Amino acid sequence: MKRLSEVRKVQRFGKSTLMVSLPAEWVKVMGLKPGDLVRINVREDGTLVVVPHSSTVHREESIVEILISSKTSDELLRRAIYTSYITGHDKIVIRSVDPSLTADQVQGVRSMVRALIGAEIVEQDLSKIVVQVFIDTARYNIQNLVSRMINIIKSMISYLNAGLHEFKTSLFRELLELEFELDRVYTLAVRYTYVLSSQREQESAEELPLLTEYRALIKSLEDVGDTLSSIAKLVDGDSTFEKLARILREPIAEISDLINYSLDVMMASLNSRNVLLANKSVDITAELVSYFSKLEYSVVKKVGMEEYPKVRSMLERIRLACNYLQSSAEMIFDIVVASKGNRIDLTMK
Template identity: 45%
Template sequence: MNTQKIVETRKVQRFGKSTLMISLPSEWVKIVDLKPSDLVVLEVKDDGSLVVFPQKLAEKRIRGKEIRIILSKNTNEELVQRALYTSYIIGYDRIVIEYENGSIPPHIMSSIRTMVRMLIGAEIVAQTKNSIVIQNFVDTERYSIDGLVERMSSTIKSMLDYLITSIKTGLTEHLKEITELEFEMDRVHALAIRYVYALNIQNTSHFLTEYRVLIKTLEDVGDSLAQAAQILNEKTVLIEVIKEVVGDKLEEMKLHLSYTIDMILQAITNQDLAIASRAADLAAEATKFVSRLEADVIPKYKSLEDYLKMKSFFEKLMLLCFNLQAAAEVAFDIVMSKKENVIKLS
C-alpha cells in the first residue's frame, strides 16, 4: 500500500436538515481500495480530532492471529475445552493444538471436536496423530453487536414459547427442543463475545463492557429456561398439576416476559432511556407474577420430592426474571453511554 502523506483542507457542507458532511479524498480512496457500501471506522481522539479508516484495515489487526496450545498426558478435557473456547473468543483465527509425547488420546480428541462444533465459523482443517489445526472462518462484517443481541433474545423467546406449550399440551418433545435452542444460544454467545473483543481491539466503541455484561446476562436467562425444562423433563408428572392450577395464567406470563425482552431491544435500538427503565419495571413485575404462581402451585404437591422439584422449577423462573431485570438495567447503561453531554428525560 502506498503510504504517501495526504494533506488537504475541505469545506464542511450541510446535507439535509441536521447532517454535516465532507467528501473523502479520491487519492486516499484509491490507496485504501475503498468501494461503495464498504464500512469505515470513525475514531474520536482525546484531543477532539477524528480518525477515519476502512473497517477491513481495522480487522487486519486481529485477523490471522495464531496460537499454539501444547498438551501433556496430565492435561484434562475440561482444561483443553476452556483453553480452546477462550482462544476463540479473544480473537485467534488459527488454533494449533499439539500433544507433547505420542498421539492425542481419543477422549481429548472427542472433547476438542465437541467444542469446535459449538464455535460458529470454526472448523478442523488439519489433523495428525499428535496435532490438530482449527481455523476460524467467521466473517465479522456479516454481524453487528446489536444484531447478535437480537438473535439471542429471539432464541430466548422461542425457548419460553416451547416451555409454556409443553406445559399446556403435556408434550415433552417441546422440552427437548429447548435443549437444542440452548446449544444454539451458547454458540451465538461465544460469537458475540468474540465480536466484542474484536471491537475492543479496533477501538470502535466506548461501551463494550456493558455489552459484554448484557450478552452474559442473556445467556443466563437462556440457561435458566433450559434448567427449568430439564426439571420437568426428568419428572413429567409435575406438569399436570401446573397445568391444572395455573394453566390459564401461563400465556399471560409468556407474553409479559416476551414483551419485556422486546422492550430491552427497543430501548437499545431507539436509544430511549424511558423504554429501558420501563423494561426494568416490567421484569420486576414479572418476578412478583411468578412468585404468585408459585404460591398457588407449590401447596398442591404432597410428596417431599415433588415439592422440592417444583420449588426448584419456580426458582429457575424467578432467576430468569432477575436476569431480565439486570439486562434491562444494562440496556439503560448502554443507552446512557451513547448519549451526548446533555440528556433530556421526559
C-alpha cells in the same frame, strides 16, 4: 500488528494548517501510499482515530498454539480452545508433545469446535489438530447478536409453554437444542467484543465505549437461557410434573407472556435508543419479579406436601430467570443513556 505508542511533534504546514506524520511501520502494515484516503473519527473523549479508507485492509491473523500431553484432560483442553476462540484468535493449533493425541482429546476438540460458530478443523494428524475460525467480524455488530439472543430466548419460552401443555419429551428436547444455539451466539458475541476492543475500527466507534455494558448484557441473557433449559431438564420425563400440569399450565403461560412483552420492549428500546422506553423495560421487569412472587404463592397453596419440593424447585428457577431479565433491562438502560453522550432528553411528549 504490535501496538505502537509514540510522541510526535505537531508541525506547521503553510499559514494555518497543522500536521503530524504517520508512523512508518503502521503505514507499511496498512499498505498505504501517497494519495490514499484515510478516515478520521473524533471520539467524545477527544481521541483521534485514523483508519485506512479502503475496506480491503484486514487485521493480521492471530495464531495461538496449545501444547498438551497424554495427561492433559479433555476438559482442560476444551476450556483452552474456548478461551482462545472468545479472545479473538483466528487459528488454534493443538499440538501434543507425545506421539499422538488421546481418543478423548480428539473427541473433546471435535465437540468444542461444533459449539463454536465459524470454527472448523482444517488439519489433523496423530499429534496435531489445527482449528481455523472463519469469522468476518465486519459482518456482525453486537446489537444484531443481542437481538438474535433475545429471539432465541423467546422461542425457548414458547417451547416451555408447549411442553407443559402437551407434556411431550420432544418439546423439552427442542428447548435444550435452542439453549445450545444460544450458547453459540453468546460465545460469538463475547469474541466480537474482544476483537472489537483490539481493532477499534471506525465503523464500530459507537460501540467501543459501551463494551463493558454489552458484555454484562449478553451474560445476563445467556443466564436467562441457562435457567430456562434447567427447567426443561427438571420437568422432562418427571411424572410428578405431568400430574401437576393442570395447576402449572396457566400461571406459567401468564408469566411467559409477561417475559415476552418485556423482551420486546427491551429490544425496541435498544434499537431506537429511546431512554424513556428503556426505562419502561426496567419498570416492566421489576413488576415481573413482583408479580411472580404473588403467582408463586397462589400455586404453592394448590399443591400437596409430596409435590411441593419439586414445584418449588421449578418456581425458583423461573424466579431466577426473571431476576436475570431484570439485570438485562438495567444494562440496556445504561447502554441507551450512555449512547446519548452529553445530552440526555427525558422530556415527555
